[in-house]
Amino acid sequence: MSQTLRQTKGGRIDRSRTIRFQFDGKTHKGFEGDTLASALLADGVKLFGRSFKYHRPRGVMAAGIEEPSALVGAGTAGRYEANTRATDLFIYPGLKAVSQNRWPSLGLDLLSGISLISPFIPAGFYYKTFFGPPKLWMVYEHFIRMAAGLGKAPKVADKDGYEHRAAFCDVLVVGSGPAGLAAALAASASGAKVILAEQDRELGGSLLTDAATIDGQASDEWIAAATTSLLAKGGRILTRTTAAGFYDHGLLNLIERVTEPGQAPGADGLAQRLWRVRAGQVILATGALERPRLFAGNDLPGVMLSGAVRTYLNRYGVRTGQKVVLTTDNDDAYRTALALAEAGAQIVAILDSRAASAAGNSLSLRRAQTRLPVHFGAKLIAAKGSAKGVKSAKALIDGQITNLVCDLIAVSGGFSPVVHLHMQAGGTLSWNETTGAFSPDISRQNQTTAGAASGADGLGQTLTSGWEAGLAAAKALGLKGSSVKTPPACAEADDQVCRSLADWLPAPQTNLKKAFVDYQNDVTAADLDLAWREGYRSVEHMKRYTTLGMATDQGKTSNLVGLARLALAEGRPVPSVGLTTFRPPYTPVTLGVLAGEHTGAHLSPRRRPVLYQVHAAQKPIWQPVGYWHRPRAYPQGREDLHQSAHRESLAVRTKVGVTDVSTLGKFDVVGPDAAAFLELVCATTVGKLAVGRGRYTLMLREDGMVMDDGTVWRVAENRFFLTSSTGGADRMSAHLSYVRKVLAPQLKVTVANVQEHWAAAAIAGPLAKAVVENLMGEGAAPRHMSLGFGPLAGIPTMILAASYSGERAFEIYAPSHQIGPVWDAIVEQARGLGGCLYGLEALEILRIEKGHIVVGGEIDGRATADDLGLGKMLRPSGGFVGATALGRPAMSDPQRLQLIGLEAISGTIPEGSMLITAKGAVPCGHVTAAGMNVVQGGSIALGFLQGGRARLGDVLTATSPTRKQAAQVKVVAPVFYDLAGDQYRD
Amino acid sequence: MLLIHCPHCGPRAQAEFVFERPLESIIQIDEALPDLIPKLYSRVNPKGPSWELWRHTYGCQSWLKLHRDTHNHTIHAVLEIGQTPEGGDA
């Protein structure tokens, strides 16, 4: 079998360039310019896949992106792309494609037995099963999961490149058929900067199937001249590029396939590109899609859309049938019939559902009538055949049931304008009862529609509407008129008119259980009728209940047929039934192109503290804190994290430790109203702070909950230094700006975020003061909560005496670019005294033992200052953000969760455990942080307990059901070390 | 994605901006408790024209007042906070 159905000449394929590829492991040959579908059809392949629910054999129905049935997987390993349309995949050397949804092979699908039990899988099957006994669902679920489902996702990472690009233009034209090209030419001739996007690999749209004469030129020449003209005027032409989404304010997402599905990229490594185009005016020349018709077996391989049959013949040189039955409600199918007859096929019958009196009078129809068997008022009842294809058709001709032997049924149920982008842009539709088509009515954005997408019928109308849309867009942009005055004109315009007469009624003898509406989700006309009888009247309910239009093709060919069926049941006109929402993307989009470059390390920025390399030399265990990467522990020898953290924290408790606190939030607050400003932000007293002194402080949200904590220092009368948590620094920066600019614009104060201007080392431990004084001289160490200045290693520094660990401690600040020598000197001095570096894990252990709270731990957005045991710090006079909300009665409920300490009586307190009462196991709180007593050992924790401060001494259970760990705990005050605070002081 | 005309930076993509809240939900420091609750917990969600507070966070960082129609996303005005619209109220 090799290209047996290929015509010897004609079409746009290059017969001199043979391409070898594989389908289901078998090697095939095609030609340059072929799609996977055309190449396989030429080879006589009819069966392309199995259907989603019933595993019915399916072939190719369409020739473009609307294909519902012939879905394949393309490529291998990380390049594998599932559910891609064989009709939208141009073959390339080495292509490996596989059919989907069959087991074990396409020809022998053991699951096709499902179609025998299809009466038991009716519409709404899944919903009905949910209401059945749960055990039954368990049985069904296993079965359904194995049987159903489209292609499989690849398991290997995709290494190919995807990029995002932004672009701007005056006029974006979507679609390069005759309307799109005419529109682009008109806009461009008027001086507009144009981008033209075409999903196919060639410009031309319908002209690629139906060549014509335009402006006295063959259409190929006209397309080439148009291309040259657009490029010469600075336009951008994007082929293989689909406009997938139309968003607000003229923004469209275009997906450019740089490579075909599964194809290895070129030297640039690029597989796909996402264009975000902001356009002044958008012209949608997206064409129209042909609709199938309802008859039994309308999904068999060998039943194809009439226009697709013509495309395979004219564009790809493939004659998809020898004995052909056509069924239509319009004149367009006659062009297919004539083309087939000319190519040597036998036209068995043309079944035209229109009455002879209502049929069109196009040249094609008149020609066909003279030489082909045309039957008016005739319909198809059933197609009969197997996985090998159609064998015969049962037709209703002149009231008689007639059997027709055939191997191809070409179907035309009229045309639906592609209005998806127009609707995404917020537009409305108008209904044409005669043609049975919705076309764009009102546009909500700077957007128009042209050509078949606007309901134009015939090449003449199409060219004119495109031209006019292009001129109108240019005019709306205020551009001068076009240099060319007349629209492109075509010969034989009448030949291209289709004059559809919509007919939604199947022949009365039709078995509706085999008449498919949605091919991809296996929804039949009988399913829709059943859903309607069960009370599903809203189109949105109907859609979800039957899954109509919910597959990857989003019902491109099926939706209107389904709507019409519902309207018929309702006895109402189609538009009154309503439409489901058109959502982006228009065609399926790979996740890779949406992610673009934002993968792996590029997903979010990694912020490195200025001392990153210095730490890296110590080979620490790193920990992400927000975007920052900070050392978690500095293991020595074979230490693990916990051994290392324990050694480090013991050093702080007994000697001295040094840690990098450069990432803290830091703000300079300067001006005559600096204190007044800080008293709005901070819930504690600031104004009374003496110069040279600092305080621990809390910042509240407007709802009264604690947002962040930090320290505030009065550097000079009108200059303060505010610190806040690392993770909350950006939020704090925005909050300060909000208070400054929105709430208190009258204050004379400047706030500067100096987070990365300063770097800092914290020195903590009984020997911390010795480190400072050895380096900076006797008396250089300020007393607790005071600040000082002085050179260290020749660098000017600021010293803040504040402690988080509970030991005497100093934070030494230096300008970021000068921290190196300061850090080195401090570390050397500390090591000389038996100290060491400590990381975040040791810091966590130390702060838990001391009962110090942390943002993201105890400050969890649900805790008030009082809940945290810090109520006494609040300024009683109020006047700060969050003060009013504290007056809510719920804020002083004695049963609120309050911060408490926990000591293990037995076992180790599990991280993240919940607290339950020993009797009755009533949940009453949770553990926020579990740690240990650094010196004596023993498991301790901080947590929240309902009315906790009144329950000291209670015995509870801390349990983590997921870890299957539990410990008996005693409720104590949330401080386990140096209750009097003596260690802070000298 | 909206296109917002920042008075300082010109037309910029919405991704550069952060929506803060409707202007009427700004809570003053000395807000009385009964007025605070609706501003915090039961904000209006108007369908139609609405004055809103935005920030050009990933641009010039200025606070802006937008007059935006939530129904069709038309932006009628973008003003610096503190500026009042000509003939309007905000």
Ligand SMILES: [Zn+2]
């Ligand atoms: Zn700006």
